[in-house]
Amino acid sequence: MKKLNKKWSAAGLLIAMGIVYGDIGTSPLYVMKGLIAGNHGEINEDFLIGSVSLIFWTITLLTTVKYVMIALNADNKGEGGIFSLYALVRPMGKFLIIPAIIGGAALLADGVLTPAVTVTSAIEGLRTLPIFTEVFGYSQDIIVIITLVILLILFSFQRFGTDTVGKLFGPIMFLWFTFLLVSGFANLLQDLSVLRALNPVYGIKLLFSPDNHLGLFILGNVFLATTGAEALYSDLGHVGKSNIHLSWPYVKISLIINYFGQVAYLLSTDIHQFKEMNPFFQMIADPLMPLAVLFATLAAIIASQALITGSFTLVSEAMRLKILPRLHVLYPGKSRNQQYIPVVNFLLWVTTSIVVIVFQSSTKMEAAYGLSITVTMLMTTFLLHFYLKTRAKAFFAIAVPLFFAGIEIVFLLSSLDKFVHGGYVAVLIALAIIMIMYIWYKGSQITDGLVEHLPVKNYLSQLDHLRNDRSLPILQTNVVYLTKYMEADEIDAPILYSILDKNPKRAHVYWFVNVSVTDEPFTKQYEIDTLGTDYVVLVKLHLGFRVSQEVNVYLRQIVAELMATGEIKKQVQTYSISENREVGDFRFVLLNEELSHAGELSNWSRFIMQTKFAIRQITVTPAKWFGLEFSEVLVERTPLVIGEYRKPNLERID
Template identity: 50%
Template structure:
């Protein structure tokens, strides 16, 4: 009984977290297809049946086969999504970084449109509806104002966490999908002939039918039915693949029934439509008047849940990108005790501003739908490329070849058919995609170029200086700087190579005497939840080469990890106790800490020119305008010193000056030649 209850609640939570995006697609897919026909007057029975067939088989091929049956198997210790997938395959080929960057940027950009289009589509259902003699909403401006308020409040509450409302998402989405299925069936029983659309024949015929005025470009609207498939894959880590396997048949069935119900309503009422507003939406029109207001209410709730899922999904996506060093460091907050609850202020307000600007620019859901989906087709293409690399060696070569050929072909067709969206506003999401991609390219390749151009002489072996450090630690002539001096740097665990500036800070910038010198390296692993450390004492009791290994979804709060390491080393008598005479904690064995963070600034004394100089400069600019490393490492309440040092890349040789004259020297001792 307990197992069944656990499965039930797992399935319920999955409904609330995973299916918000794809679950609200019935609000706008058929409406977009009506617009492709030139409006209600352009509809025919063959056109409607063909559209339903295309929608059905798109759901089957793209969502069910590609994502549910294939992509969910490509999990990174339970995590899904394009960055988790990239972490699995990045060691296979270096060029795989390109589809990962492009796909991730497109997915983040498409998210700026999703909340606006879903909530606007829902609120437009209130247009022209009266309570008594007074209409609720008369104009599109009023629709936009209500949508604006809903979206703004949604972004405002993110900082407080959503666990308090998240528990209700599952039951509400269960109600939503049940609503979709029930009223789909109610309309379907009046025109059961729409079930002919289950045959792909009608969809293929429509692509070349004269009834289809836009030709292959109709697939741009059909594709809207499956835009949430990528989010389904990305959210796997929150609920597990088993829960998705259990719930997808129900969700898919509800979606198909509702699409077919809308189609049945359209066929039944061909030539006899009665609209209740400026924009005809078959989703609302097929509802009985007695449940119309409830339909608007539940669709608005579903749209809000879909938007919430997208926002939290964006946080997760960015957190993974930062962990994989594809984006600059950003402060990640945890508004609740739940491990999965995160909040990234920068992303939240960037997404908020972009979404509200999208709402102000497009105004109607009709215009948003015309622009929606272009960027996500790029993400799906990139996911297919990464998936094919993952499948190499895991499945038959023939199967992998068929998978790559089929889905690349289909998604390229979808991409081409969506290109018409570019002139209708699709350029907005593409511009946002390019902006995000530019930041990612600068950060990733800027780091690579910096490491490549670093002069070999800028690296020294820590082992060569351990005697000097021990001598400094025991030098009574120099006052104690701090008990534990922590250098946040990078030490090669095999050669002990460290940047010269690290030791320069300790030895040359007024020697820093400490009882223990800590050289801390944070290593990000391909596994999402790796959490362990290694220590190399280098044959001493006070020089610690600490290597932290953290998964790309783990916090980087170095101070918390370090305190645990210190306690472990003292307990095992690897380092000496550090008793404190003056303390509020009797028996305290750990001394005080000071963290040194070295910040690089590009030196003018460098030979790097042209695009290399531009790339490095842009990378440093992003670094200086992103999250402070103190916040990133969780050191806000620790004693930290940030030291700025010049970044020397291919150091420029300055010619020696010729000495011409020295006037009036005093007491100069001259050597004499014998």
């Protein structure tokens, strides 16, 4: 996908409509409905005016001020989202990994409920069509079946990419927001006194009014109007801040007018005539009802698609930041930005489908929805504080995060009752993801700190002798090792042990490659050190956290450039289908660490390491991760001794 973060464009505005606003744009389907249901259907003028006032100021403060005006400026070379923000502030403290993990896990967990609640809410709109109720009545079973079929098609379609249909997302969402604006405005004209809700006093009064049966917990339902704000920040890299800044006013006006229109409709209607209360659909004129249901369904599908794509991006970033294990990533579209992670897609489909089957109705889903995303917003605010510390005055860096943290803590506390109404599903999923992230991150820290490092220059004479030792067969013209550590000429000691001690490996050139993931998203750079030889090459690849680590591809370019400069000799091939081929063959050697029983571990550390290695067994192999699945690869096992080495203390007896 073409990057549009430099300046705005008409195409960029449409893309923003289709990608960025799906979640927040479908909120009118269920927010007012949820508020009415939460108050047991007992509503009056004060309740409705206070509710829409709370909605307006929640969207204004959290979405407009925090995310559109502040967070979008905290971009990492045009990329947004909690992991991009973490990459920016990571040098300021190792502990910052904690809010990044918690926020990222909560955002992924939220991805389970969002497609379920949006699609179900849209499909429930079918009940407003007389022909539907005549055939199926008000049975929830048919709604569940239709929702499950749509979700199955949606998740199955991911493997083919969205290049073709993706071009339609923007225009469809533009029509959707226009529909929200027009339908809301038509009903708002019935009672313009609703506009007094712009005064925040009405919202504050409602929090303590006897008309509000939930008290402060009503904010848990109000918060659903702004759940898409975090997705707005995460999708920054797809469209750029200029396109979001320019498109957001139209989107916000459309949303607010629609919410106000729903309230105006409710104030002028006897709601007791309806078996089910959803003002979004019921304020639509009967001739336009089929169009409303169609638009709502398409918008819900597009919102779900945006969330699925966002989940793929989030997981991909976490993998490259070494917060999650390596998973198999495919690129079904023409753009590298369009990723497909089969295991993530499958897990999202299964869990989302289970949510639909268990909760059945959108009302029950709304009662559970939103708890985890408040946690993500709070973690983003915490990281924003550290970002602002280096880029704003001290007062601003403290006061602004404190202000938003206060609001979000209130929303979090007001959402706690959602836990017993199904919010535990997202919480348990988030906790499981947090545990996996922590184990992988902590386990990687343990292993990286244990492996000994040796300077290659101390072994140059042995490597020179080995490559010229004609008593040994040539393993390959070029032997390549991937080393986790490379500082100056020091690399992982097991690599030199593999070359010299463990079945000596004769080659013409020895390559030692280290991949360093940068805090910038799209870096593609490399450093070279030949140590004054033409048979040892140390390569340090600097790759952005959104760049695929295809070592084989990058190495071809590096070899060609080194031969062109004369830093290594040309490797003329006697036999080849290509004329004048000057690059020899390659063998990649991967060292697979195995937990040794020779070390002493605490029970917790042993659990961490054993779990990490167990997870590794079901994830993508290093060969696939580094783009070596079609290369010659040799995998060797190397023992990892953790803790103090236990001497066997054998006693000789005669």
